[in-house]
Amino acid sequence: MADQHEILSQEEQQKILEKYDPESATRHLKGILGTIVFLVLLAFSIFQLYASITQSLPRQILLSVHLGFALSLIYILFPARKKSKKKHSVAWYDYILALLSLGVGAYYPLMLDTIANRVGTLTSMDLLVGTLAVLLTLEATRRAVGIPITVIATLFIAYAYFGQSMPGFLAHRGLNFESLINTLFFTSEGILGTPLYVSATFIFLFLLFGAFLVKTGVGQYFNDLALTIAGKRVGGPAKVAIFSSALQGTISGSSVANVVTSGSFTIPMMKKLGYKKEFAGAVEAAASTGGQIMPPVMGAAAFLMVEFIGGVSYWDIAKAAAIPAILYFSGIWIMTHFEAKRVGLVGLSKEQLPNKKEVFKKIHLLIPILMVIILLMSGMSVMRAALWSIVATILVSLFLKETRIGIKQIIEALADGARTALAVAAATASAGIIVGVVTKTGLGLKLANGLVDLANGQLLLTLFFTMLTAIVLGMGSPTTANYVITSTIAAPAIITLLTMDMPAGGAVPVSIAISAHLFVFYFGIVADITPPVALAAFAAAGVSGGEPIRTGVNSAKLAIAAFIIPYMFVLSPELLMIDTTILQLIWVLITAITGMIGIGAGIIGFWYRKLYWFERIIAIISGLMLVYPEGLTDTIGLLIFAAMVVSQLVTRKKGKYKLA
Template sequence: MTDQQTPATGREGLSQAELDELVAAADTGARTPGGAVGTLILLTALAWSLFQLWFASPLPFMVNWGVFNDTEARSIHLAFALFLAFAAYPATRTPVQMALGLGVPVVLGLLFAYGAEGSISTVTILAIVAVSLAAIALGSPRDHVAPWEWALALAGAATALYLFVFYREISDRVGAPITQDFVAGMIGLIILLEATRRSLGPALMIVATLFLAYTFLGPHMPSIIAHKGNSLSEVINHQWITTEGVFGIALGVSTSFVFLFVLFGSLLDKAGAGNYFIQVAFSLMGHLRGGPAKAAVVSSAMTGLISGSSIANVVTTGTFTIPLMKKVGFSSEKAGAVEVASSVNGQIMPPVMGAAAFLMVEYVGIPYFDVVKHAFLPATISYIALVYIVHLEAMKAGMQGMERAYEPKPIVQRLIGMAFGIIVICALSFGVYYGMGWIRPAFGASAGYVVFGLLTAVYLGLLWLSTRHPTPEMADLDKPGAKLPLPGPTVKSGLHFILPVVVLVWALMVDRLSPGLSAFWASAFMIFILLTQRPLAALMTGRAGDLAAEIGAGLRDLIDGLVAGARNMIGIGIATATAGIIVGAVSQTGVGSALADVVEVLSGGNLMAILLLTAILSLILGMGLPTTANYIVVSALLAPVIVTLGQQNGLIVPLIAVHLFVFYFGIMADVTPPVGLASFAAAAVSGGDPIRTGVVAFFYSLRTAALPFLFIFNTDLLLINVDLAHGVFIFVIATVAMLLFAAATQGWFIARNRVWESAALLLVAFTLFRPGFWMDMVSAPYIEREPAAIVEAAANTPSGEKLRLRVAGVNDLGDPIEFVALVPIGNEATGEERLAAAGITVAERDGKMFLDDVAFGSPAADAGLDWDQEVLRVLRPADQPSKYLMFIPALLLLGGVVMLQRRRAANGVATRAATA
């Protein structure tokens, strides 16, 4: 395809119907049969959404009916996902896909027979495998659901519901499965892996099968990763009957949190928020250099509130933004790449992040508020840098923005208006915050009704405002001679869409409700808006005669949103269940510690090497795994290894930093060729080459790839133990540093970079990000003392600082290890008292210093210390000059580059003027 419009479609790439099918094939299932079958699929998806709303709401506890525990809810959740996976996703019929689909049941049958050890007959295993093979081999039509697919769908739902139906009986025989447990578990695993192949492709199915094979064949593995092996009884009990495998934490998070957030986004989209966000972005930024591309970045960031799917984000916003980017001068590949880079980043943008963010809550053991707090700064900086990259591309090509339909106000007037707007927003925020603090004690149990009444009054006011300023259609911007809409009226046209987001953020950040309950209240308010906005708008605009039709349209919008939310969840539900197989295998076999040894050998114990290995593994796995599954696999395997090796290298890496590191590289896989699905979706819209689009998008996303390495070594970027003033300072410095990094990688700052200028900009950016790296070379941060001087070192350590101890001992498996522990020191009078307050008692034996005792639950125990460990080195903090002094030479170097480039840019302008 070329940059020109194709006669077949009238657009730059695929037709809208083809784009819809592309998104459906990836996210919601490409099979949408009509008639009774289509109605059944619709009703099943609707029932799933209604069940999830019921489970998340407080209603079951209020009426004391329909209360499900976590295990029962996970069972029902997976039953819906498996049923819809076979009903909505036809199986790909390529020879390779068919071979994989038929090969996995055979492999599993052999593994089951190998591990059976008489617990169940070989005939039963062969029968299960034979029936599975027949059902898979018979075919998968695209236009209807075949009878054997109904059989697979019902069998999958039945095996998932097995834990729900027999919950009491299973709880009485934990660890001792009976024949029906074996049958349900074996059928369930085979059907789950086939559903994975249909909905997510073969990669995750293959990885899960390999881990199951490893579980059974442990004694036959290479010695470094060998284990005793597990019987069929142990595997079925662990993977299907307990909550350690398929029904583990990942599926629990999908059930409790993720579904409600996906549903909230789907309802918000059906209400019209998607078009509103795009229009607002264009009205505010479309007039700037390369304006449509900058608007694409901003609109994709806002659309990230609606969809956690990179592909859906690309198609939703890209259908409008990519043609407009090409209109102002971007090539097909660059236009697609901008859309890809901005859409993929939607998953890291708080407050509503991708599904993996909710898994962090469980895996790291911190509240969702803290996850959002730690992720906010890197995500914001990444988006600012992408806007700057677009600006640099526009500068290189001499692009202009789109024409405005109004005369801009003077800059001073605009700044005053912006400042006034910020003041009004801050005043409203303080008023709401303190008003809520007054309403609750004043009204007691009735406070909820008062809050809802006030919220409804605000909604009515904003809806009335929107009827006076209708949202323009995006298609209008693509017409010849089209002009940008006025920012003020455009913003006013959909302010009521912001209210559910405010409810969500308030519940998460202020009331500190659970993510599931927060999403429930936001979704409930969104349902209220969907049902009322059309009829109320009709009344407000004098169209009372249309009231019945508008009520019906609102009800249809609600049902469409509930169905779309459930269909968007099929892949995520299947992915979290299948990833549970991998997590279960890791916990059952202890492969994590074995892998740590492998990785340590490969990396030579170097932390940077292990981080690079982790990044590469995430990118490779991400070529076939969705972000959520990629995050689960890599975090389960490598997150503990990074923490351990960091500690051994003297760097204490917070667990949240490691998990965000994995998360960032998980989403990068949607960009990276040759399998970056988001890049292929963007190329389908733009008509460009998908591989070239992916390569350009990868270079645009280098800023996202650099940030994880930076916040591993500088946790200030994650706002860990940082006050407000320091946080603002870090934000400004880190933003400047990332803009310089972007300028260096794009080869353009004020003028085109020379090679040494790009290198200088990279050096300045690194110094701004991590000034301590250079200061540690100038002045040692710690004074090393011999082990016998531990008491003196504790006495000389400033109160509130940490004493670093390198100790030798054994790990949980009895293997020798060395690591660094940071022991907080208090303000006690003597060194002995300070060590005792930290929980340490030391003793000297044979000229060596040992930890004679470490108090249980003490700061020393929390730091990883234990009794009878040998103290190898003692390092106390030194009086080091401020690391920020390194900014002085960095800024001087930056000033030199700026001066040279400004002079060169001025000479270029003068030359062009003389030539003209």
């Protein structure tokens, strides 16, 4: 195992989290106030469980109470300024904002019938409450999530109001103040829309599931399991980081949190083995970011995709995302392997590894995660699958004394789950503002047509411009909000172009819808490791002590699959397991992974031996041809790949080239 003094302490981890992850910069309340907050968090979770089990609450009541809980708790837990020195007390004005938030949350339960009977006509009180809801949501989002999404949501509100002053194709007739507030708070398209609905149902339950998993010690178990499986291999610690981060992604909805929690363990090991600071940080950043695209949870974005696409099941999304995720992590694994061979790094010694017998004794901790997959495959609803998985986590924990969850841990897990849901609720509420404006003004279609026109109707150019849009919009936004924004603004461009020759008014084919949404989702996620705003890479640099921008550049290189694969599955949906046979699927997987070997070798500059610049180009070309699932390209790619392997083995054996 890595020396304990090299691993970051909880306090050091918290400092890095607070610097790069707004969700972690909370007040540390103690005494009576701390107890009250804990009880409110507990009440929040109990309310959500009641709503999920009974499914008896009207949608507007469920969402408004969910919003009221989240906003009021954010104002108590998150200070107005990130660097506030008053971490153990609450400012007087935050009590007022918290009370106003509770009032906003209670408005629908108290006035639902009256609001319904008015059919869109707002009273002065409606306008006041709606205005407060918008302002409180924006400020809570700024505190708990960050400035980027708050600015974007504010700009969309301005766009809705000043529509007549917009230039060119962006112009619209504009919304007056009453229409704007009605759209943003009193319809199912604004704050109380689909994103918040997903937060109040699917996402909350899976965050609760994650909190229960953490109580069993599953996070540390992922590290131990990864060490046992990959620790002895060439460049072992880097492969441990990849393996454990892929697993951590099943319970973490944040790339930055994933980096700090698993990276505080893996990065020191990589540095000790001989990896440079920037490369060690980059491996962890790329792998942790990949946790957001790894089924079955995918940072909760999969639940949103089900609602946004329509006509597809959760399992359809998870299945479609499987091969791209495998290729993503394969690419990182392959490149860290070649880097280790290039530098001459070996694996960890037996003394540095955990006891294999003790590790496999706890294999039962993986049962709840497998159970989620099995239940979803069986056709069970997402909410029921999450609820049963929480029950399974509690039962499975009883197998061993060291993993056992008691009443105290169950109560703590309920409060912890509610705490992690606060930022998601704020982000999805603000994302609802964006969706509401886009729906009311038709902006999505306008931007889609604008991107297609800019690309002159060329598919690859449209994809490129959409990629840039998704990366820019994804910078600094958490996974769920990130996806809502990119799917609302960028995905329609791809769908518009791919359906141009289809009959008007017809349903969008599932393959096109899923590939378009996954395309923007991928590029929104890799914004976390794409300079200049690479938050996950910067957090990794904070752990490794490396230079942030260089760490970000290295992470983007390691995550090259995320920049290539989306283009491939839009051009050829076989990579998404849509309309393919088992044999076709096996062939696609084999050729694609083989292609990632060629791409990885070309980028690192080492295969069986050091590669010259022209060999690196050839290796990358052969890899790209193999990743693209088409008969002719696969054949040519395999021939080039085989020739490269033979050439290297022969020249290495003759000693013509010196090893790097």
